Amino acid sequence: xxxxxxxxxxxxxxxxxxxxxxxxxxxxxxxxxxxxxxxxxxxxxxxxxxxxxxxxxxxxxxxxxxxxxxxxxxxxxxxxxxxxxxxxxxxxxxxxxxxxxxxxxxxxxxxxxxxxxxxxxxxxxxxxxxxxxxxxxxxxxxxxxxxxxxxxxxxxxxxxxxxxxxxxxxxxxxxxxxxxxxxxxxxxxxxxxxxxxxxxxxxxxxxxxxxxxxxxxxxxxxxxxxxxxxxxxxxxxxxxxxxxxxxxxxxxxxxxxxxxxxxxxxxxxxxxxxxxxxxxxxxxxxxxxxx
Amino acid sequence: xxxxxxxxxxxxxxxxxxxxxxxxxxxxxxxxxxxxxxxxxxxxxxxxxxxxxxxxxxxxxxxxxxxxxxxxxxxxxxxxxxxxxxxxxxxxxxxxxxxxxxxxxxxxxxxxxxxxxxxxxxxxxxxxxxxxxxxxxxxxxxxxxxxxxxxxxxxxxxxxxxxxxxxxxxxxxxxxxxxxxxxxxxxxxxxxxxxxxxxxxxxxxxxxxxxxxxxxxxxxxxxxxxxxxxxxxxxxxxxxxxxxxxxxxxxxxxxxxxxxxxxxxxxxxxxxxxxxxxxxxxxxxxxxxxxxxxxxxxxxxxxxxxxxxxxxxxxxxxxxxxxxxxxxxxxxxxxxxxxxxxxxxxxxxxxxxxxxxxxxxxxxxxxxxxxxxxxxxxxxxxxxxxxxxxxxxxxxxxxxxxxxxxxxxxxxxxxxxxxx
Numbered sequence: 058x059x060x061x062x063x064x065x066x067x068x069x070x071x072x073x074x075x076x077x078x079x080x081x082x083x084x085x086x087x088x089x090x091x092x093x094x095x096x097x098x099x100x101x102x103x104x105x106x107x108x109x110x111x112x113x114x115x116x117x118x119x120x121x122x123x124x125x126x127x128x129x130x131x132x133x134x135x136x137x138x139x140x141x142x143x144x145x146x147x148x149x150x151x152x153x154x155x156x157x158x159x160x161x162x163x164x165x166x167x168x169x170x171x172x173x174x175x176x177x178x179x180x181x182x183x184x185x186x187x188x189x190x191x192x193x194x195x196x197x198x199x200x201x202x203x204x205x206x207x208x209x210x211x212x213x214x215x216x217x218x219x220x221x222x223x224x225x226x227x228x229x230x231x232x233x234x235x236x237x238x239x240x241x242x243x244x245x246x247x248x249x250x251x252x253x254x255x256x257x258x259x260x261x262x263x264x265x266x267x268x269x270x271x272x273x274x275x276x277x278x279x280x281x282x283x284x285x286x287x288x289x290x291x292x293x294x295x296x297x298x299x300x301x302x303x304x305x306x307x308x309x310x311x312x313x314x315x316x317x318x319x320x321x322x323x324x325x326x327x328x329x330x331x332x333x334x335x336x337x338x339x340x341x342x343x344x345x346x347x348x
Numbered sequence: 349x350x351x352x353x354x355x356x357x358x359x360x361x362x363x364x365x366x367x368x369x370x371x372x373x374x375x376x377x378x379x380x381x382x383x384x385x386x387x388x389x390x391x392x393x394x395x396x397x398x399x400x401x402x403x404x405x406x407x408x409x410x411x412x413x414x415x416x417x418x419x420x421x422x423x424x425x426x427x428x429x430x431x432x433x434x435x436x437x438x439x440x441x442x443x444x445x446x447x448x449x450x451x452x453x454x455x456x457x458x459x460x461x462x463x464x465x466x467x468x469x470x471x472x473x474x475x476x477x478x479x480x481x482x483x484x485x486x487x488x489x490x491x492x493x494x495x496x497x498x499x500x501x502x503x504x505x506x507x508x509x510x511x512x513x514x515x516x517x518x519x520x521x522x523x524x525x526x527x528x529x530x531x532x533x534x535x536x537x538x539x540x541x542x543x544x545x546x547x548x549x550x551x552x553x554x555x556x557x558x559x560x561x562x563x564x565x566x567x568x569x570x571x572x573x574x575x576x577x578x579x580x581x582x583x584x585x586x587x588x589x590x591x592x593x594x595x596x597x598x599x600x601x602x603x604x605x606x607x608x609x610x611x612x613x614x615x616x617x618x619x620x621x622x623x624x625x626x627x628x629x630x631x632x633x634x635x636x637x638x639x640x641x642x643x644x645x646x647x648x649x650x651x652x653x654x655x656x657x658x659x660x661x662x663x664x665x666x667x668x669x670x671x672x673x674x675x676x677x678x679x680x681x682x683x684x685x686x687x688x689x690x691x692x693x694x695x696x697x698x699x700x701x702x703x704x705x706x707x708x709x710x711x712x713x714x715x716x717x718x719x720x721x722x723x724x725x726x727x728x729x730x731x732x733x734x735x736x737x738x739x740x741x742x743x744x745x746x747x748x749x750x751x752x753x754x755x756x757x758x759x760x761x762x763x764x765x766x767x768x
Contacts, residue, residue, distance in 0.1 A: 096435060097460045097726065187593055202592045205746075295548065295596050296742035297735065312733035314435075314457070 083327070089320040096314035112321035121297070122305070129302040132211055133279040139219045140275050144226025149256060151231045163228075170224035174284035181217050182289055207298040210290055214299065217285050222278060226271050233267035234260060269341055273334050280330060283307070302326055380666030384417035387667055388445035390433070392654065393424040396622075399687035406683070407675050418667065430454075438463040441661035446668040447675075449499065449654050452487050453722055453732070458657075459490040460726035465658040468494040470669035476677050476694060484693040487721045488655045496655030497676045500690035503649040503719060504552060504638065505710045507606055507624065508613045511632045512538070520636055523643040524557065524579050527613070531588045534612040543588040545611035546580065547597025548742035552650045553615040554580040555737075559720045560640040560647035565731075566723055566766065568740070569759040574751050577744065579641065584745035595745045606633075617652075618691055618711040635707070637714045651719035653693070691715070727765035736761045 090112055097103040116122050147166070151159055169177075184191050187202045204210045237260060245255045261268070283303040286293065293300040293308060300308070302322065310319025394400055401424075408420045423445070425433050430450070437444035438461050450458060458464050471477040471494060484498040506527070508520065513530075516537055521527035531543025546553055557580040558564070563573025584594050589611075597605075606614030607627030615638060616624065624633065640647040656676050658668045674680065681692035682700045691711055692698045702712050722728050731737070740758035743749040749757070 095726075096438075096457060097462065099435065099439060099461075103460070103462075200590075200593060202596070204596060205592050291549070291596065291598075292735065295746055296739045296748055298748075308734050309730075313730035315730065 086320045086323050086327075089316055090324050092317050094317040094320075099314075099316070108317070112317045113325075115318060116321050116325065121300075125300045125302055125305045128211075128300065129280065129282075132215065132301060133276065133282070136215050136218045136222075136279040136282070137272065137275045139215065140222050140226055140279070141272065143219055144223040144271070145230055147223065147227045148230035148234060149252075149260075151227070152234050166224035166227055169220055172221065174221060175288055177221055178217055178285045178288035181213070181220075185213060204290055204294060204299075207294070210294050210299050214282075214285050214289050217289065218279060218282060221285075222275065226275065229267055229271050230264065233264045237263050265341065269338070273337060276333055276337075277330055280333075281326070381662070381664040383415070383664070383667055385664060385667075386419045386421050387447065387664060387671055389420060389422045389447045389671065390425050390437075390445040391422060391449045392430065393426050394688065396688075397424060400684070403680060403683045403687045404675070407671075407680050411671050411674055415667065415670065420671065427451075434458060434463065435461075437659065437661075444659050444661045446659060446662040446664055447672050448657050448659060450496065450657060452496075452498065452651075452653050452655050453728065455488065455495060455655065456490055456724050456726045457729045459493075459495050463660055464495040465660045465662065465665060466493050466495065467497060467658055467669065467672070470658075470673065471497060474673045476673070476696070479678070479694045479696050481693065481695060481715075483651060483715070483719050483721075484653075487651055487653070487724075488657075490724055496657035497672060498693040499654050499656045499676050500681065500684060500688075501651050501653035501693055501715065501719075502617045502619045502691060503651060503711050503714050504556070504615050504617045505635050505649070505714055506544075506613060506638045507616045507620075507629075507633050507635050509609075509629060509632055510634050512541070512612045520634075521639055523639050523645070524560070524641045524647070526643075527639055528579075528583065528588075531583060531613060535588050538612075540610075542594070542605060542611040544583060544613035544615070545597070545602035545605040546583045546589050546594060546615070547599065547602050548584060548591075548595040548745050549597060549735075549738040550599040550602055550615070551737045551741070552599060552652065553602070554741050555650055555720070556615075556638055556647035560645070564720075565737070565762060567759070568762060569752075569755040574755050577741070577755060578751050581741060581744040581751070584741075591745050591747075595742050618708060619689055621689055621707065635710045637710050637717065646714060646717045648718055648720045649714045651715070651721055653691075723762075723766060725766050727762075727767075730765040731762055734761070734765075736765075 091107060091109060092098075093106040093108045093111070095103075098105045147162065151162060154162070172180075183189075185193070185203045187193065187200060193199050193201055203213050241259060241263075242255065245259050250258070281303050282301055286299060286301050286304050287307070290299040293304050303326070306319050306322040306326075310316065310322060391400070391404065401422075404422060408422065411420060412418055431454070434448075434450070434454070437448075438458075455464075471480070480498065484501065485494065488494055488496040488498050506521070512518075512534060513520065516533060518530045518533060519526070521530050527544065534541055534543040554577065555565070558568075558573050558576035561572045561576030561579065563570055563576045567573055568577075583589060584591050589597075602611070602614050603616055603620045603623050604627075605611040606616060607620075607624045607629050609628035624630065637646040638649065639645065656672050658665055658672060662668050676693075678692075678694050678697045678700070681690075681694055681697035684690045685692055685697075685701045685705075685708075691708065692701055698708075698712055698715075702708055722732075736758050740754045743754040743757075744751050
């Protein structure tokens with residue numbers, strides 16, 4: 058019997074930390090999402106009221122929510138794919154170049170990674186400024202506003218997102234590739250496999266656990282994107298065309314102290330991300346590779 | 349497994365005991381509280397605070413000389429984070445100040461939160477109280493209660509470049525139609541310039557057009573509001589200020605454009621004078637009230653500005669009222685104009701200022717012609733934060749929606765926010 062309890066008390070310290078840092082806030086988030094909870098309620102000017110699913114109803118009946126959700130999913134998907142493509146490509150490149158270029162590439166990537174999101178976005182904004190930007194001067198397109206068209210604005214913000222998040226993918230995958238035994242790759246080469254084929258049929262299957270981490274991380278990061286959109290499109294772009302879910306939540310709820318509604322958006326985001334993660338992990342398991 | 353479930357259930361039970369935190373506002377002493385001690389005052393920090401601080405310190409010296417045993421502790425709070433500071437002060441009465449400066453558009457939110465005290469009796473008892481203009485007073489009144497004394501206002505008017513107008517032989521516009529024609533003429537003759545700098549995010553330049561046409565924020569889809577909005581969005585066009593460049597401009601950006609000499613006209617505030625004087629337009633501009641659609645009329649301006657109020661939790665309300673009326677009085681209002689360019693709210697003080705400085709004349713004319721205000725409703729914060737008005741303007745200016753669609757949509761959002 059005592060044996061059975063051992064795992065429990067061993068888990069206790071972690072459970073306390075996780076409970077305090079994750080479960081309790083999540084519980085509060087869920088609770089506030091079913092309350093009428095605004096600034097007036099926080100400071101005690103009006104009583105807090107239980108409103109059931111009203112906040113959710115308000116959210117789901119707002120057509121803007123659905124279009125923002127769609128845009129967020131599309132934008133996040135594009136960013137994840139682009140980040141992985143760039144990160145994986147450069148990781149493979151890192152394994153094939155000599156020491157000095159490798160060092161330079163790593164340093165450049167680390168620098169991009171280290172730049173705080175707000176500064177990075179602002180610098181890119183300077184580069185792409187309508188009247189004084191370097192890019193417009195280079196292309197001879199002075200007066201072209203990159204943020205005017207919805208897709209060019211998303212593309213530009215997406216580029217900044219990829220720029221700041223590919224280094225993580227690159228470094229992680231590079232470490233993974235380095236860990237693959239040389240003999241396997243050599244055997245493939247001796248059998249006449251092309252680089253492309255080696256990548257897809259040798260490296261990718263062996264990197265599956267690493268890839269899983271990288272993909273889930275990227276999905277979570279890109280789905281929750283805030284800073285780049287908020288800074289670069291000045292809070293959601295022309296007429297809100299570049300809103301993503303997090304910026305929308307901030308604008309609709311937190312900036313106007315509608316904490317109940319904001320929490321409802323938070324709960325919805327959390328459920329979506331959980332669902333995506335669980336589905337992804339399940340498909341990985343199904344395909345036979347233990348993680 | 350069972351045990352694990354039980355633990356989870358026990359954990360869940362202990363958690364349900366905690367509800368989100370809510371503070372209970374304390375009651376202010378009815379006898380006016382202590383007449384001695386330290387009075388805590390919050391004023392807004394400014395980019396160039398020194399002149400403001402000097403005037404305030406002078407007022408503090410006068411106050412402490414007249415009130416034995418008192419001290420005034422002034423804190424300058426950052427404007428960007430004022431909302432958090434005020435929310436904090438409402439939630440934690442112990443660390444809250446007695447007298448506060450706050451933006452007049454923030455009033456309903458603070459009032460609904462129950463954070464501000466009624467200053468009606470103090471103003472009635474104040475010798476200069478009768479001198480407050482009704483417009484100014486109503487901008488500080490929420491649900492029939494006066495919750496602050498307007499300390500200063502800011503209004504916008506039409507800045508124009510005298511040199512360009514002279515060169516092109518243009519007359520100073522006296523109606524919106526003339527303004528539009530003059531703007532297009534400038535753009536046609538000098539394509540590197542904008543006629544009048546207008547922006548999709550510059551709500552307070554657009555609203556005068558709507559108000560002038562007889563519309564309002566609470567009736568955005570009325571025929572009048574639509575006509576006003578159209579008059580404004582017609583200016584965001586290739587023949588004046590192309591949507592590519594202007595649809596996402598904020599008010600601040602239009603100030604930059606006018607100041608740097610890239611626009612022949614701009615709808616700027618009295619508080620933007622220093623910025624314009626620091627740019628290429630210095631010495632080459634004049635100001636007139638923004639014209640309305642009828643020739644010779646003036647479009648109603650938005651009366652932005654700051655109020656001085658007393659916190660409900662203040663333990664020295666009587667002392668706080670004394671300090672407030674001193675700082676908001678004629679003497680310090682006109683000194684604040686000299687120091688910061690803030691337009692006085694007391695008629696006596698604006699007369700003093702107008703006599704001294706010709707520059708304020710168009711602004712004072714605009715104010716005396718009647719000003720408008722945003723809806724005094726806690727829902728305004730939501731409308732503002734979720735960018736309802738800029739979105740409406742931008743949708744029309746970029747051709748994403750018709751005036752009808754955009755105004756219908758915005759009106760729905762405004763209704764939803766206000767009736768809540």
